[in-house]
Amino acid sequence: MIKQVKAEIVAVGTELLLGQIANTNAQWLSQQLANYGINVYNHVVVGDNLTRVEESFYQAQQRSDLIIVTGGLGPTDDDLTREAFQNISQLSMIEHQPSMEKITAYFAKQQATMTPNNRKQARVFEGAEVWLNNAGMAPGMCVSFQNRTWIFLPGVPREMKALATEHLFPLVQQLVGKNEIIKSKVLKFIGIGESKLEHELKDIIQAQTNPTIAPLAQDDGIVIRLTAKSESDLQASQLIEHTEDQIINRVGSYFYGSDQDTLEGKVIDLLIKKQKKLAVAESITGGLFTGKISSVSGVSSVFEGGIVSYAAHVKQHVLDISEETLTDKGTISEACALAMAKNVAAKLGVPVGIGFTGVAGPDEVEGQPVGTVYIAIYDDGKEQVEKWMFQGDRNTIRNRAVLKGMELLYKWLKS
Amino acid sequence: MIKQVKAEIVAVGTELLLGQIANTNAQWLSQQLANYGINVYNHVVVGDNLTRVEESFYQAQQRSDLIIVTGGLGPTDDDLTREAFQNISQLSMIEHQPSMEKITAYFAKQQATMTPNNRKQARVFEGAEVWLNNAGMAPGMCVSFQNRTWIFLPGVPREMKALATEHLFPLVQQLVGKNEIIKSKVLKFIGIGESKLEHELKDIIQAQTNPTIAPLAQDDGIVIRLTAKSESDLQASQLIEHTEDQIINRVGSYFYGSDQDTLEGKVIDLLIKKQKKLAVAESITGGLFTGKISSVSGVSSVFEGGIVSYAAHVKQHVLDISEETLTDKGTISEACALAMAKNVAAKLGVPVGIGFTGVAGPDEVEGQPVGTVYIAIYDDGKEQVEKWMFQGDRNTIRNRAVLKGMELLYKWLKS
Numbered sequence: 001m002i003k004q005v006k007a008e009i010v011a012v013g014t015e016l017l018l019g020q021i022a023n024t025n026a027q028w029l030s031q032q033l034a035n036y037g038i039n040v041y042n043h044v045v046v047g048d049n050l051t052r053v054e055e056s057f058y059q060a061q062q063r064s065d066l067i068i069v070t071g072g073l074g075p076t077d078d079d080l081t082r083e084a085f086q087n088i089s090q091l092s093m094i095e096h097q098p099s100m101e102k103i104t105a106y107f108a109k110q111q112a113t114m115t116p117n118n119r120k121q122a123r124v125f126e127g128a129e130v131w132l133n134n135a136g137m138a139p140g141m142c143v144s145f146q147n148r149t150w151i152f153l154p155g156v157p158r159e160m161k162a163l164a165t166e167h168l169f170p171l172v173q174q175l176v177g178k179n180e181i182i183k184s185k186v187l188k189f190i191g192i193g194e195s196k197l198e199h200e201l202k203d204i205i206q207a208q209t210n211p212t213i214a215p216l217a218q219d220d221g222i223v224i225r226l227t228a229k230s231e232s233d234l235q236a237s238q239l240i241e242h243t244e245d246q247i248i249n250r251v252g253s254y255f256y257g258s259d260q261d262t263l264e265g266k267v268i269d270l271l272i273k274k275q276k277k278l279a280v281a282e283s284i285t286g287g288l289f290t291g292k293i294s295s296v297s298g299v300s301s302v303f304e305g306g307i308v309s310y311a312a313h314v315k316q317h318v319l320d321i322s323e324e325t326l327t328d329k330g331t332i333s334e335a336c337a338l339a340m341a342k343n344v345a346a347k348l349g350v351p352v353g354i355g356f357t358g359v360a361g362p363d364e365v366e367g368q369p370v371g372t373v374y375i376a377i378y379d380d381g382k383e384q385v386e387k388w389m390f391q392g393d394r395n396t397i398r399n400r401a402v403l404k405g406m407e408l409l410y411k412w413l414k415s
Numbered sequence: 416m417i418k419q420v421k422a423e424i425v426a427v428g429t430e431l432l433l434g435q436i437a438n439t440n441a442q443w444l445s446q447q448l449a450n451y452g453i454n455v456y457n458h459v460v461v462g463d464n465l466t467r468v469e470e471s472f473y474q475a476q477q478r479s480d481l482i483i484v485t486g487g488l489g490p491t492d493d494d495l496t497r498e499a500f501q502n503i504s505q506l507s508m509i510e511h512q513p514s515m516e517k518i519t520a521y522f523a524k525q526q527a528t529m530t531p532n533n534r535k536q537a538r539v540f541e542g543a544e545v546w547l548n549n550a551g552m553a554p555g556m557c558v559s560f561q562n563r564t565w566i567f568l569p570g571v572p573r574e575m576k577a578l579a580t581e582h583l584f585p586l587v588q589q590l591v592g593k594n595e596i597i598k599s600k601v602l603k604f605i606g607i608g609e610s611k612l613e614h615e616l617k618d619i620i621q622a623q624t625n626p627t628i629a630p631l632a633q634d635d636g637i638v639i640r641l642t643a644k645s646e647s648d649l650q651a652s653q654l655i656e657h658t659e660d661q662i663i664n665r666v667g668s669y670f671y672g673s674d675q676d677t678l679e680g681k682v683i684d685l686l687i688k689k690q691k692k693l694a695v696a697e698s699i700t701g702g703l704f705t706g707k708i709s710s711v712s713g714v715s716s717v718f719e720g721g722i723v724s725y726a727a728h729v730k731q732h733v734l735d736i737s738e739e740t741l742t743d744k745g746t747i748s749e750a751c752a753l754a755m756a757k758n759v760a761a762k763l764g765v766p767v768g769i770g771f772t773g774v775a776g777p778d779e780v781e782g783q784p785v786g787t788v789y790i791a792i793y794d795d796g797k798e799q800v801e802k803w804m805f806q807g808d809r810n811t812i813r814n815r816a817v818l819k820g821m822e823l824l825y826k827w828l829k830s
Contacts, residue, residue, distance in 0.1 A: 014629060015629070015631045016442075016445075016458065017445055017455045017456065017457075017458065018445055018446070018449050018455075018629070018640070019441075019442045019443060019444070019445030019446030019447070019448075019449060019455075020446075020631055020640070021442070022437045022438060022439045022441075022442040023437060023438055023441070023442075023458065024437045026434075026437075026438070026460070027431075027434045027436065027437040027438075028434060029434070030431075030432055030433055030434030031433070031434030031435070032434070033434075034433050034434060040432045040433075040434075041432065041461075041462065041467060042432075042459070042460065042461060042467075043431065043432065043438065043458070043459070043460035044457070044458070044459055044460075045441070045457065045458035045459075046456075046457060047456065049456075052456060052457075074609070074610075075609075075610040075613075076609070076610065076613045076630075077613075077621075109804070112608075112611070115610055115611060115614040117610055117613070117614065118610055135806075135807065156632075158807075158811070214435065216435060280702075280723070282702070285706070285709075286705055286706050286708070286709025286710070286720075287695075287697070287702035287703065287704070287705030287706035287707075287708075287709060287721060287723065288702065288703075288706035288709075289702070290701055290702030290705075290706075290723045291700070291701050291702035291703035291705075291706045292702075293701070293702075294700075294701025294702060294703075294723070294725060294813075295701070295809070295810050295813070297776075297777055297809055299725075300725065300726065303725055303726075304725055304726040304728070304729055305701075305722070305723040305724050305725040305726055305729040305733070306702060306722075306723040306725075307720070307721075307722055307723070307733070308695070308702065308705045308709070308720040308721040308722070308723070309720045310709060310714075310715065310718055310719055310720040310721075311715070311718075311719040311720055311763075313719075313764070314719055314720040314763055317764075318720070318722070318762060318763065347733060348726075348729055348733065349728070349732075361712075362712055394710070394712055395710050398709075398710070
């Protein structure tokens with residue numbers, strides 16, 4: 001059992017060196033490995049060049065216990081991870097039958113001809129533990145070689161994450177042993193900025209060592225990751241719970257959930273709890289809010305649908321908004337947002353409606369500047385409407401409006 | 416003048432190894448350097464540990480001509496970039512007066528006491544070209560050391576980008592010389608897999624050296640980047656054009672645009688060209704397709720809006736789909752998708768409608784398995800409906816349906 005595991009992540013792919021994508025695989029893997037107390041000492045990115053991939057692999061073999069390689073397992077001549085490790089290790093390769101069957105079945109299902117290079121993706125090192133890829137073709141592998149553990153994962157993030165979750169992390173748990181339990185919990189906040197949150201919690205953050213407290217600003221709010229180490233699961237949970245209580249005590253009014261919780265999921269939970277159905281009317285956000293709501297699994301018991309009334313005549317003829325409202329108050333107005341929320345609820349025969357109207361740009365509309373957004377909530381006779389000014393380009397403004405609408409609806413339903 | 420510059424980017428910071436942030440600095444720098452024809456051969460991330468930073472620097476000195484270091488220039492004990500390079504180079508350090516004045520002025524303005532460690536940020540290598548940091552405190556530096564060019568930049572992306580733009584890229588232009596022009600163009604394809612595309616182009620890709628041809632699979636299709644080097648802008652353009660013609664000649668039926676083009680943008684372009692307006696009816700995709708269409712700037716002249724008919728009764732009462740269709744054929748059927756496309760067009764008074772219905776999961780619906788998707792297009796009396804089977808989780812299926820719908824609509828409008 002290795003206690004202090006030195007890990008290294010090697011990403012193979014010229015697209016990373018050209019800056020076409022960021023190495024988010026290394027970020028995600030590092031985050032997860034940190035939860036198991038694994039020390040990642042190096043990230044390396046190398047292009048699709050056999051000599052340079054070999055050099056990176058050789059260096060990793062010298063200095064690290066656990067080497068995780070992402071990418072270079074695909075079907076093309078550019079995919080050189082197998083070849084490089086074979087040159088380093090002199091291990092022979094065999095065809096992995098379950099993977100080959102999967103590849104063949106995929107092409108049969110698509111009624112497409114399998115080109116010969118696809119066969120390459122089923123090739124694995126002899127003696128490797130092979131992890132069947134349910135999200136793609138090339139399987140993952142775990143190879144023990146001269147006292148090092150080598151993990152090979154596909155570069156496509158979705159495939160990499162699925163294989164790591166199912167196979168790599170259970171293995172890592174074994175590597176680090178069961179004597180030390182690492183537990184972590186992510187607390188999620190909305191409606192408060194990072195610096196204000198850190199200011200409110202400054203003394204707690206500075207005094208705290210176990211669990212550690214790491215705030216992080218994300219696109220959809222602020223999260224705080226608590227990570228506790230202990231000899232027992234129970235004690236680790238208690239350490240987290242104690243700190244969590246302190247934090248919630250200070251900034252609980254911005255807290256909405258933890259770990260896998262999403263704000264849209266919480267909105268749906270509240271609707272289910274209150275047995276209320278929702279309909280959505282969107283203009284500026286053009287379907288994005290409805291799309292986010294309907295991403296929640298099990299949403300159909302409380303979500304009916306919506307109307308995207310982008311053009312004014314759709315507001316008038318499909319949403320039945322009066323011509324007076326549209327011409328006297330304007331399509332970008334409190335009155336229009338309220339009518340959208342109320343009318344979409346009536347039209348779809350449900351108690352709760354939310355409406356969005358505003359100016360995403362590039363040009364102002366009806367004399368209202370780019371960034372103006374009205375969001376209205378209608379709920380069984382009660383209503384609320386707010387005006388916001390968002391900054392950024394067209395799609396930043398739209399996304400901020402969606403997030404703000406989710407926050408307002410969450411707070412409305414919770415209160 | 417160095418012609419073939421081997422570059423390497425070393426990021427210093429434990430936050431990267433903990434996965435708190437992705438190494439977007441390396442991505443951005445690589446993207447920019449690629450435009451100057453600089454080959455970046457390695458990205459390295461190392462934590463705030465003096466020995467390991469020194470090892471990374473030593474390795475970079477051995478193998479690269481241009482070494483760009485980001486991060487580790489801040490005021491705290493964790494910021495070790497200066498110390499590590501000093502140990503490697505034995506260069507002495509001096510205080511940079513303009514930077515020191517800037518730091519002092521900052522604290523005076525904030526009416527805050529400057530802690531002594533802030534002085535560290537003004538320390539620079541003797542003989543270095545020092546780049547004053549207008550967005551922060553620690554200046555950037557360019558140091559020539561034993562035939563290598565070392566660049567030191569702060570880790571904060573805003574500061575790094577400002578210094579790189581103002582000082583690094585002009586320097587890079589000198590390094591590569593003015594005689595060589597680098598031009599690149601990205602060609603975008605939809606409806607073809609990466610392996611099939613590469614198979615079709617194999618001989619061209621293998622024979623080609625100028626421009627280079629780099630295919631890359633992305634979530635929304637396959638792109639090919641062509642990069643040409645030449646002594647004149649005209650000749651670089653001609654080289655790209657010649658190879659582009661060869662490629663389009665083979666796989667042109669999958670080609671939809673280049674560089675900043677998006678598929679949804681191309682759909683809107685075609686609608687504008689044909690002077691046809693569009694309405695969208697979504698069930699499985701729940702607003703995502705409408706949201707994507709409305710992300711295009713200038714969409715309002717041809718896009719009216721849509722109806723998200725998630726619940727069956729919305730299909731019946733808002734979209735006016737007959738009870739016969741819904742009960743006899745089912746809500747997951749060709750007939751329902753067609754009625755959605757046709758009725759949403761009629762309802763919104765436009766010629767073109769697109770409809771999506773299917774099963775995103777987790778459970779099957781009306782005996783139809785998860786992944787079943789029907790997409791219908793209605794266009795002034797003509798119609799088309801296709802059935803697809805997508806794999807993956809709920810949101811993968813939804814996103815694939817959106818992309819396929821965009822592809823079908825693009826092909827329909829183009830033909």
